[in-house]
Each structure stands twice: as C-alpha cells, then as structure tokens.
Amino acid sequence: MGSLAAARLLAAGFSLRLISRDHQPAQRQLHWPDGRTSSIHLAADDNDTIRHLVVAVKAGETIAAIQPLLSRMHPQADIVRLQNGMGSLDGLTLPGTVRCLHLVSTDGAWRDAEQIQVVAENRTLIGDGSPRPPPWLTDLQPHWPGLSWTADIERAQWQKLAVNAVINPLTALYRCRNGELLDAGEREQRMQLLAQEADALLARLYPDWPADTLARSCEVARQTAANTSSMLADVLAGRPTEVQFINGYLLRRAGQLGLALPAHQALLTELG
Numbered sequence: 001m002g003s004l005a006a007a008r009l010l011a012a013g014f015s016l017r018l019i020s021r022d023h024q025p026a027q028r029q030l031h032w033p034d035g036r037t038s039s040i041h042l043a044a045d046d047n048d049t050i051r052h053l054v055v056a057v058k059a060g061e062t063i064a065a066i067q068p069l070l071s072r073m074h075p076q077a078d079i080v081r082l083q084n085g086m087g088s089l090d091g092l093t094l095p096g097t098v099r100c101l102h103l104v105s106t107d108g109a110w111r112d113a114e115q116i117q118v119v120a121e122n123r124t125l126i127g128d129g130s131p132r133p134p135p136w137l138t139d140l141q142p143h144w145p146g147l148s149w150t151a152d153i154e155r156a157q158w159q160k161l162a163v164n165a166v167i168n169p170l171t172a173l174y175r176c177r178n179g180e181l182l183d184a185g186e187r188e189q190r191m192q193l194l195a196q197e198a199d200a201l202l203a204r205l206y207p208d209w210p211a212d213t214l215a216r217s218c219e220v221a222r223q224t225a226a227n228t229s230s231m232l233a234d235v236l237a238g239r240p241t242e243v244q245f246i247n248g249y250l251l252r253r254a255g256q257l258g259l260a261l262p263a264h265q266a267l268l269t270e271l272g
C-alpha cells in the first residue's frame with residue numbers, strides 16, 4: 001500500500017523519501033487494474049526534518065517504525081496512517097501539535113519483490129476527526145481515485161474494522177477464501193455471532209449504529225469471494241497477523257465499557 005500511495009503522491013508532484021529498514025532507495029513497477037504499467041523511483045531517506053509521514057507498515061510494526069523518527073518530526077508535521085485496524089498508535093507519545101490523519105481504504109494491492117499488482121482502486125476516506133482537510137488534499141485528490149475527506153473518520157474506521165473482524169480471522173482459522181465463509185453452516189453461524197457482538201459494542205458507541213455488520217460482511221465476502229484475506233496470507237506466510245488491532249481492539253474497547261465479546265475472545269485464543 002505504501003508503494004501505491006507513493007505512486008499517487010509522485011504523480012501529484014510531491015517530493016518524497018522512502019524510510020525503509022534497509023535505508024536504500026527502491027524501484028517499483030506498478031501494474032494497474034486497467035492494464036497499464038508504470039515505474040516509480042523512491043529516493044532513500046535523507047535524515048532531514050519530516051513534514052509529512054505516510055505510515056504503511058502492518059499495524060504491529062507501527063511503534064517500532066515511528067519511535068526512531070520522533071526527534072525528526074516537524075512540530076506541525078502530519079502523520080498519515082494507511083493501515084487496517086485501530087489502536088496502532090496507542091502507547092506512542094506524539095508532540096501535541098502533530099496532526100494525525102487516518103485513511104480507510106478499500107483499494108487492494110500485493111507485492112512480489114519490485115512488482116506491485118494493484119488489484120482494486122475503490123474508495124479511500126481520510127480524516128482526523130476535524131471538519132477541515134489539510135490544504136495538500138486538493139492537490140492529491142486528482143491523482144488518487146476515490147479519495148475524499150470525512151469529518152467522522154472514526155466511524156468509517158469502525159465500519160471497516162467490524163467487517164474485517166468478522167471475515168479476516170475466520171478465513172485465517174478455516175484456511176479458506178473469503179467466499180468460502182458463506183457455507184450456510186458453522187462458518188456463517190460464527191460470522192453471525194461475531195457481527196452481533198461487534199454491533200452490540202458499536203451501538204454503545206453510536207446510538208444510531210444500524211446493526212448491519214452481518215449484512216455488510218456477507219456482501220464483502222460475496223464481492224471478494226475469490227480473495228485470500230490479508231490475515232490468511234499472513235498466517236500462510238508465517239507472519240504475525242493484525243488480529244490484535246482488529247478483534248483485539250474491539251475487545252479492548254468493549255472491556256473499557258464492561259462488555260464481554262465471547263465469540264471474538266474465543267477467536268483470538270484460537271488464532272493464538
């Protein structure tokens with residue numbers, strides 16, 4: 001996702017640096033859904049002051065990635081979090097003047113070495129809980145299909161997180177593609193329980209929550225039937241999953257309200 005964001009930022013004329021673990025520049029070739037191919041060059045980090053930081057690491061890597069950069073952050077820097085899940089910045093003390101923006105994206109991409117396959121360009125919401133977008137957003141929007149500002153990004157994050165919390169861990173547990181959850185049996189029953197519990201929590205946070213998590217999850221499972229979820233891909237590759245920032249985050253927020261979510265707790269235990 002970082003390469004996809006970089007391609008769009010470069011197209012919009014922004015100058016950027018890649019902050020990677022190996023401190024090297026990189027070349028990426030992007031294959032777009034319409035068949036086009038384009039190449040980008042990502043210059044190496046220059047150790048200069050950081051005005052804007054796009055964070056596109058998996059949620060569990062966030063603190064390790066950002067902590068060493070804090071001393072380089074401009075007091076009025078923007079951190080743009082391009083990640084699934086919630087709570088990845090919890091525990092990090094940022095200067096009060098740093099603006100933290102969140103992206104909720106239904107774009108899709110996967111990487112094989114330098115090759116980036118962009119599988120979907122859908123919709124991306126961005127916000128920080130305030131009504132006013134930063135001035136750079138208008139320069140970026142023409143080059144980022146479906147990018148729009150929302151004053152209520154937290155609700156958009158919850159909407160995505162609730163569906164991810166139903167689909168992703170079950171696909172990882174059953175080692176199945178998204179569409180194979182719709183089995184009219186045990187998997188669908190578990191989807192129903194997970195969705196009900198998520199809706200119970202979200203109704204406490206948003207009195208007008210429509211309790212539509214199951215319907216939205218089934219729709220996503222149908223629309224992405226052939227897809228391997230990122231959590232299943234992580235499990236198959238032996239990588240840590242983002243479950244602690246999806247179901248784990250739901251459980252932490254529910255715990256603060258004295259609400260038990262046994263289906264989510266059981267899933268977290270089963271996934272280890």
Ligand SMILES: NC(=O)c1ccc[n+]([C@@H]2O[C@H](COP(=O)([O-])OP(=O)(O)OC[C@H]3O[C@@H](n4cnc5c(N)ncnc54)[C@H](OP(=O)(O)O)[C@@H]3O)[C@@H](O)[C@H]2O)c1
Pocket residue numbers: 001002019020021056057058059061064065082083084085105106107108109110111230242
């Ligand atoms: N891929 C999608 O279709 C998609 C769609 C929507 C949302 N998301 C979300 O977007 C986020 C990123 O996903 P992704 O698929 O792009 O993950 P990814 O392919 O694993 O890319 C993460 C990148 O972060 C780098 N990284 C890890 N720790 C770092 C550190 N400490 N400092 C610098 N770089 C570091 C990794 O470098 P190494 O190569 O050195 O490990 C890797 O290049 C996740 O939260 C994911 O759930 C993904």
